Amino acid sequence: MTTSGLRLDRVDDRTDAVAAVVARSGGRVPFDALLDDLPRRLRTTRAPGRAVHEAFRYDVRDQVDLRWWPQGVTTNADAGTHHGRRLAMTTWYAKKLPHEEANQGSRLSVMDLDRGRYRHVLLVRPRDDGTVEPLHVHAGGLVWQGSRIHVAGTGRGLFTCLLDDLVRVPDRAAAHGYRYVLPVRWQYRAHADEGVEKFRFSFLSLDHAGRSGPSGPDLLAGEYTNDPARTRRLARLSLGEGAVDRADIEPFGSGPRRMQGVAAGRDHVYVTVSQGRFVRGSVFAGPAGDPSRLREHRHATPMGNEDVAYSSDEDLLYSVSEHPSVRWLFTMRRSWFD
Numbered sequence: 001m002t003t004s005g006l007r008l009d010r011v012d013d014r015t016d017a018v019a020a021v022v023a024r025s026g027g028r029v030p031f032d033a034l035l036d037d038l039p040r041r042l043r044t045t046r047a048p049g050r051a052v053h054e055a056f057r058y059d060v061r062d063q064v065d066l067r068w069w070p071q072g073v074t075t076n077a078d079a080g081t082h083h084g085r086r087l088a089m090t091t092w093y094a095k096k097l098p099h100e101e102a103n104q105g106s107r108l109s110v111m112d113l114d115r116g117r118y119r120h121v122l123l124v125r126p127r128d129d130g131t132v133e134p135l136h137v138h139a140g141g142l143v144w145q146g147s148r149i150h151v152a153g154t155g156r157g158l159f160t161c162l163l164d165d166l167v168r169v170p171d172r173a174a175a176h177g178y179r180y181v182l183p184v185r186w187q188y189r190a191h192a193d194e195g196v197e198k199f200r201f202s203f204l205s206l207d208h209a210g211r212s213g214p215s216g217p218d219l220l221a222g223e224y225t226n227d228p229a230r231t232r233r234l235a236r237l238s239l240g241e242g243a244v245d246r247a248d249i250e251p252f253g254s255g256p257r258r259m260q261g262v263a264a265g266r267d268h269v270y271v272t273v274s275q276g277r278f279v280r281g282s283v284f285a286g287p288a289g290d291p292s293r294l295r296e297h298r299h300a301t302p303m304g305n306e307d308v309a310y311s312s313d314e315d316l317l318y319s320v321s322e323h324p325s326v327r328w329l330f331t332m333r334r335s336w337f338d
Contacts, residue, residue: 005193006249012187017126024130025167038117051300051332072142077311078206079144086113091139105134122178141204152201157189209264209288253291261308281305285337
């Protein structure tokens, strides 16, 4: 039993199914090969928000798309790889359009900020016969930890992929037209002891201000709600290396309503809060480990701000906004909030 009564249990191991997908597709694709195959243009631009330092705009089709909505964000500073390059990833979830029977799941965007190029990769659940189906999660948070990609699945817990499992699909029609897919290896589901509300993984980041042991920094997670009666917990956990069977979830306080992301760096915590489609968002900042001392910085971000990640290499906070026509990947100087 954990101190908090909260934990993650590994409930699904799709390693054999991943191997079947790899065999059916003709082999794995090195991540560096994907970085050489980024067809879409990412443009630098300006974005509203008092704290915005840089802004990047997707191509026109992605900018106005009503199906796909950006959510999570991470950078290669989390991964500790590709030093000297500026790489970022974002997640998107699909809404079902009126003429569609089902939505297209969730996807990952891999971005080279120096070159201004990016590509979408469909996140999939592998089947034992080597075929795939879209991963249907909100994908509100994202962490690139070494070779692992952790995706927040709200009430369904966390999903973990390995970049080493990236494949190029022979039948793009079976993957909604995507050339590359990334299959999920493991699912971790939240569990709560009797009398404790199960933790909702609304967003996720790497803890650059907390504990760092043999398995690296902990993960930070939190719960979105606009309901004052529901929990708004911020928590730490560690998935170690590889496929652990369980992980304790240790809340360290509560945050504001409408939280969209949490990041930590330089002994401080930064929480993004959305004010909706028409009002610029807020960032709450304060000492790490004491959310009761968070101070709101209003109108700091564009409207519709989502997840946040800290790049220790650059001392920058990265975030993304979700609404059509006002979508940006943007950065903020962490020191702006001091």
